[in-house]
Amino acid sequence: MTARTLFDKVWERHVVVPETASNPATLYIDLHLIHEVTSPQAFTDIENRGFGVRRPDRTLATIDHSTPTRINPDGSRPYVTDHAEKQVETLLANTREHGIETHGWESEHRGIVHVMGPELGATQPGMTIVCGDSHTSTHGAFGAVAFGIGTTQVGHVLATQCLLMTKPKTMAINVNGNLSEGVTPKDVILHIISSIGVGGGTGYALEYRGSVFEDMSMSGRMTVCNMSIEAGARCGMIGPDQTTFDFIRGRKFAPKNFDTACRNWVSLRTDGGAVFDREVHIRAEDIAPMVTYGTHPGMAISVDRTIPKAGTDADSGALDYMRLESGKPVAGTKVDRVFIGSCTNSRLEDLRAAAHVLRGRKVAGGLTAIVVPGSTLTKYQAEEEGLDRIFLEAGAEWREAGCSMCLGMNGDIGSPGDLVVSTSNRNFMGRQGPGVRTILASPQTAAATAVTGVITDPRTMETMV
């Protein structure tokens, strides 16, 4: 039998009707995650056409994008607009009507949809997982084919549990060797995107391979797969192994016959000799703590380097927007805000990493730092460990779970001109507020920056302790 990749195996298991020259494949979807922003029009569409939800039992909902991360003293929630509140209410009404399990305000699993799925054990190897959100690629960390879709396709999946798809090409991203001290999964993925380019993955399903990913925690693997879309890739995956199984075991949706499931999952790993359409090789030793300096995630450099010369008009436009100068060191640039959170870096491991740097230190004067856990459960776990006290004593804000400043939809934004060091995934112009300039970094780098008030190499902080 021909050697096959992980992607090929998962794809083939889900083909309901094969692809032909004139028609795309019909692909079955195992898990459909929904949230308030990209689903209301889909429910309206299917209802207008007389469809119901085919498999509410394969659908999970939460509220994350439009939700406030503060609570008023009277217990009410300060929505940024009436529209935002209506959007949340619409989601809750739609899911109630169609019998979809929903993690709303009362659930400890409410939070960022891509943190919730794995936390519930709903995200499993070999699954096809979709959500009306491009960072659905996060779930690929478990060896699932997971990708973002638009609202029309949300309607297709609600009504038929299927999608029409043409099979993408495959690309292996091999990273072998030993990561240096202070280098995190976020740095690995920023390095990869800066290597292959912000459109380098367009048309591909990525598989992250090599010792660096084998040694990585599930939290780190999720950080890496999360940003696959920032290279333009449809999805990114990592072969399931013992680390994956240990994470899932005991969670709410973990399979009853767990050992049988594990044997099945392990067979999904890419066969020896399987051929990818493209292979990329990166040495782990070449990766340093990374920060972005431009207006897309591919414009990233080691934090100890100087800002590169603008090669194109677009690059010089990006530097103008960022008010950064080529040839100058990026470290030492004054920062106004620090955001620790988002589906990229809001899990317990990320919060611990940030707290480790902030413990016993203070946020620099004039700088605002906010820490937003990925889910309510993550918040509780962090509080049990006392991480909230570390953040609060340092002078950072400790908020309710949600997407928050990653996209600023709920009103958590910077002021025009602010320079924000953010553990999120996109440094697009104006994403964190009109005129706001975003620098992407790891939780360690963000925390170190919060302390000094300037972009800081976290490796220099460790020696200060």
Add this chain to the structure above:
Amino acid sequence: MSFEPFTTIISQTLVLPATNIDTDQIIPAKFLSVTTKDGLGEHVFSNLRYNADGSETDHELNSETGKACRILVAGHNFGCGSSREHAPWGLTDYGFRVVISSEIADIFWNNSLKNGLLPIIIEPAAHQWLLDNPGAKITVDLTKQDVSLPGNHMTYGFNIDAFSKHCLMEGVDELAYLAGQADAIAAYEVGHE
């Protein structure tokens, strides 16, 4: 049917030469708090079109000529980033039926096709000509799958999968097609639960 069937579009182009125009730039997140698809054209490219006080800038997108353009030409890697379908909803509500670039991001590409917006990836020489000649009156022929430029009468082909082409030309969406496979879907479910 949710959009007008597509055959041939003849229109002046509106050119946004920046590379990597992401969907946050096409439609910023603050406009995503809607529960319908209507009226998003007013907010499309809002950071280019409106000043901080809400007044209109003198950007071409606000001009009558701009508003009459059915074809948007954009720099490399258009539509990257977020999966928000509000981007093609906004672009079509504004009046665009075609977007041309040298590279278009996957999710945006898919979302466009489902809303009667034809995404075209064209070869670099033609792309450069289009960038250099904003306002050119060009012809996009979906039947023949080509773009005709004025003056030199050069014609450039483009690719689109047969199924999407059929759906665009007939003005049908995919849900009816998928629903027609209900038996195959049910059979799959029986074998895979």
